[in-house]
Amino acid sequence: MVTAEIKDKTNNDIITETDFEIGLIYAKTKDNLIGIDNHLPWSFNKEDMEDFKKITDGNVVIMGLNTFNSLTKPLRNRINIIVSKSNYYKLRNPETIEEHQITLFDKPLLKDLTYEDNVYYTEELNENILGFSKYFGSSVYLIGGKRIYDDGFKYCNIIYETTITDNLLDPNTYKDPVLHYYNVDLKKLPKKENHIWKMINLYTLNTCIKATYKMVQFNND
Numbered sequence: 585m586v587t588a589e590i591k592d593k594t595n596n597d598i599i600t601e602t603d604f605e606i607g608l609i610y611a612k613t614k615d616n617l618i619g620i621d622n623h624l625p626w627s628f629n630k631e632d633m634e635d636f637k638k639i640t641d642g643n644v645v646i647m648g649l650n651t652f653n654s655l656t657k658p659l660r661n662r663i664n665i666i667v668s669k670s671n672y673y674k675l676r677n678p679e680t681i682e683e684h685q686i687t688l689f690d691k692p693l694l695k696d697l698t699y700e701d702n703v704y705y706t707e708e709l710n711e712n713i714l715g716f717s718k719y720f721g722s723s724v725y726l727i728g729g730k731r732i733y734d735d736g737f738k739y740c741n742i743i744y745e746t747t748i749t750d751n752l753l754d755p756n757t758y759k760d761p762v763l764h765y766y767n768v769d770l771k772k773l774p775k776k777e778n779h780i781w782k783m784i785n786l787y788t789l790n791t792c793i794k795a796t797y798k799m800v801q802f803n804n805d
């Protein structure tokens with residue numbers, strides 16, 4: 585059983601238990617760069633893409649509108665939830681998702697997107713993501729971009745971090761690029777009595793370094 589500790593709007597603690605991972609998954613350069621304008625700062629990384637697919641396959645992925653727009657199509661075999669205030673489809677309350685689904689069947693959400701694409705919209709990123717996990721019966725992964733990571737890390741119980749070392753793009757070759765930086769700050773992650781965040785797994789592939797941070801039970805002995 586993994587647990588996620590979150591606070592409600594009045595700053596009271598809510599401890600919600602879930603069998604599933606609520607994960608944040610991201611890749612960065614050694615300098616913590618995660619994006620240039622609206623794309624990744626490397627040309628392609630097959631090993632990382634395969635890992636990403638393995639972890640997220642069959643689960644829910646949540647992304648911001650910019651990240652969604654940077655994809656050529658919704659991610660296959662995953663429920664894609666897009667967070668956007670300007671182009672949202674309200675899923676305010678997980679208990680009412682059923683009603684929305686009926687509407688979704690009848691009505692494409694945006695041009696070219698239909699329910700069959702497994703795409704949903706939500707107006708904000710909040711503790712409902714724990715409800716998505718329960719409703720869809722799967723883990724939920726925050727897959728970017730920068731704003732989603734900044735707003736969503738507090739709901740996570742696991743973090744998958746990759747440091748990409750190959751095929752990096754040089755930001756200096758861009759005219760006035762918008763550079764996005766992110767790296768997990770263990771000090772800022774939600775704490776729970778007798779639990780600590782710990783790096784539990786670190787391995788290297790040819791082109792990247794992988795780390796997994798998890799909230800684990802702290803043992804005083």
Ligand SMILES: NC(=O)c1ccc[n+]([C@@H]2O[C@H](COP(=O)([O-])OP(=O)(O)OC[C@H]3O[C@@H](n4cnc5c(N)ncnc54)[C@H](OP(=O)(O)O)[C@@H]3O)[C@@H](O)[C@H]2O)c1
Pocket residue numbers: 609610611612617618619620621622623624647648649650651652654667668669670671707708709727728729730731732733735764
């Ligand atoms: N390296 C990686 O692992 C990785 C992964 C994914 C993306 N990226 C990179 O990250 C960069 C994009 O980051 P970004 O911050 O610009 O984009 P983003 O988080 O993908 O999207 C931002 C937009 O999503 C909506 N949004 C995000 N968080 C929200 C919230 N809490 N509440 C309501 N709406 C929210 C807003 O849309 P509205 O304005 O419509 O309300 C906002 O303008 C790109 O360079 C991309 O390539 C990197």
